[in-house]
Amino acid sequence: MATVRVTVQKVHQNIGDVYVGTIGARDLYDLAEADRIRLESLKVPKYAGFQRALVPDKVDAIRDYIRTPRSTFPGAIILSLDSAFIEDWDGAQNGTSVSTLNITRVQGAFKIIDGQHRVGALNACPEDFQVVVSIFIDLEVARCAEIFGKINSTQKAVNPSIAFQLFGYSEDRSPKRTAHDIAETLNTTEGSPFYKRLKMLGTKDAWSAGTLSQSTLCKELMTLYTKNPEQDENLILCQEKLDHYPGYPLRAWFMDGQDRKILETVWKFFFHVAATWPEQWSDPTGRSVLTKTTGYIALMRVLRHWLLSPRFEQIVQDRDVREAFAQIKESYTAGDRIFVRDNYPAGNQGVIKLRDALIHDLHLDGG
16 A cells, blocks of 8 residues: 655654654645544434544635645644554664654544645645645544634734734735725824824824724725735735725725725715714713724725715815715714714624615715
């Protein structure tokens, strides 16, 4: 039967020996499988396995990433190798730390401890693509489950605002890079309605005392020009043409690289909001929601609705927008319409209430 050779370095840790090496990505795809949690007995409920269910969309996203020119998986995929599939092990008995495993090419020789979604996408790799692996030999299911649980329960997700900030280092265009650049310009340019108002790293710092995070601004901003940021990024990296689709009013500008027009549109819209309700925009008491998540998201959705309406040229040409806000100004300066949390609670409920009220009063709903 065909075999796969893997040269490994023995590393000793408290749990025992682990063998670190590299293997062809397609070879690992052929050899590995996941021991997923499943109900084995209904008479007396009994569960086996330790891996969570595979998420096909996640695998597809990884495949798309693999096809980009600079794809990489520098982190190790963690495996347990069933010794019954070791045909021979060159150097294992001579006292050296480097040896070569000769493994029977059969599905299930490896049980995946961590990295099942990456493994599930490895069939998209070119023939010469290799991945780093950490291999345990005949590790008990209990220990596999322990390692899997520890890795996946203690990892802390990267603050989403920091994730957007890192796109500032990228040399390539992408929807997220565009969103970050716009956020940075709005936050650092005097005269901008968001000058010193954004938490670029998700927390307040010496520069900004604002209440709106970069991630919130960027995620909502991208709804003006992309429905799939990751797909667009991959297409750009592969130098493939972006798709044009309806419902994203500034898509054409993004496709043409006219990011400055996107910036100017957002800047001018919120400049008019700030000029119409200056006391609430710069509210020192912190009660106003205008510059907080609820207000920002609601206003962005008003902007998107406006751009998709027959009156889109008012926004694009910055014509009559200030006048439109002026006509409804007094309705939102007192009582149950003023921009405070009591009227527009945090969360989706408050966003929808404020969005719908503004769309109605601005006659953007056809009424």
